[in-house]
Amino acid sequence: MIDYHLHVIAHGDRPMTVDNILAYLEVAKSRGLRQMGITEHDRYLDDIDLAAFQEAREKYQDVELRLGIEIDFVPGAEERMDRDSSALPYDYVIGSVHRVDNEEVDHPQHQEIYEKWETYDLYEAYYKNIRAAALSGRFEILGHPDLIKIFRHFPERDITPMLEETADAVAESGIVVDVNAAGLRKPIGEIYPSRDLLEMFHRRGVPIILSSDAHAPDQVAAGYEKSVKLVHDVGYREVVTFKDRERGTLPLQPE
Ligand SMILES: [Zn+2]
Numbered sequence: 001m002i003d004y005h006l007h008v009i010a011h012g013d014r015p016m017t018v019d020n021i022l023a024y025l026e027v028a029k030s031r032g033l034r035q036m037g038i039t040e041h042d043r044y045l046d047d048i049d050l051a052a053f054q055e056a057r058e059k060y061q062d063v064e065l066r067l068g069i070e071i072d073f074v075p076g077a078e079e080r081m082d083r084d085s086s087a088l089p090y091d092y093v094i095g096s097v098h099r100v101d102n103e104e105v106d107h108p109q110h111q112e113i114y115e116k117w118e119t120y121d122l123y124e125a126y127y128k129n130i131r132a133a134a135l136s137g138r139f140e141i142l143g144h145p146d147l148i149k150i151f152r153h154f155p156e157r158d159i160t161p162m163l164e165e166t167a168d169a170v171a172e173s174g175i176v177v178d179v180n181a182a183g184l185r186k187p188i189g190e191i192y193p194s195r196d197l198l199e200m201f202h203r204r205g206v207p208i209i210l211s212s213d214a215h216a217p218d219q220v221a222a223g224y225e226k227s228v229k230l231v232h233d234v235g236y237r238e239v240v241t242f243k244d245r246e247r248g249t250l251p252l253q254p255e
């Protein structure tokens with residue numbers, strides 16, 4: 001199995017040293033992972049220590065190490081996104097929507113956006129950004145595609161048509177979806193994407209990766225019993241892998 005979206009530097013919590021990377025790899029090995037991809041937030045790009053990464057990759061043979069980055073998708077910031085997503089020899093690039101009108105939707109201390117917006121309109125604006133991120137062609141992977149549910153603000157109106165339109169755009173784009181277990185650790189208490197949205201992706205042949213979005217070593221592959229069961233129940237039998245931005249696959253082994 002793979003964990004393709006996680007953070008060592010996280011939010012400035014620790015430097016990217018060989019030892020810190022090895023601490024993540026040890027947990028990855030103990031949880032049966034074949035590959036682990038480090039994907040720091042783009043704002044920590046300058047703190048990525050490529051030499052430490054390469055040393056850890058050579059030293060540790062039990063789990064294959066990959067390098068990615070998580071780009072914060074903001075319409076209008078194309079220059080910044082292009083610069084950051086070509087700054088290092090990444091194996092893949094994740095594009096994630098964390099913002100609507102440049103305001104974060106997932107900050108626990110700043111949830112004002114949910115007061116300001118009518119919830120349905122906020123969802124529409126959020127999924128519009130998701131579709132734009134997928135269709136931008138900038139990213140191999142679309143990060144946590146229904147992050148907007150994080151604090152359990154749900155519109156009263158049915159959002160099924162909105163999700164279907166989004167699944168259509170994602171399928172058309174050819175992007176791979178991040179099945180991200182971090183939601184299990186948040187107020188929503190469920191994986192991103194929801195089962196409904198994941199089923200829409202599956203029906204359209206959209207491929208997936210698995211991730212924990214770990215921000216600490218003990219979170220590597222956390223929640224994987226649930227993720228693996230979910231994707232298997234929905235009908236997935238393989239996950240996508242990347243090396244030097246070339247796509248491969250690995251069979252999914254149910255727990
Ligand atoms: Zn994210």
Ligand SMILES: [Zn+2]
Nearest residue numbers: 005007070213
């Ligand atoms: Zn992340």
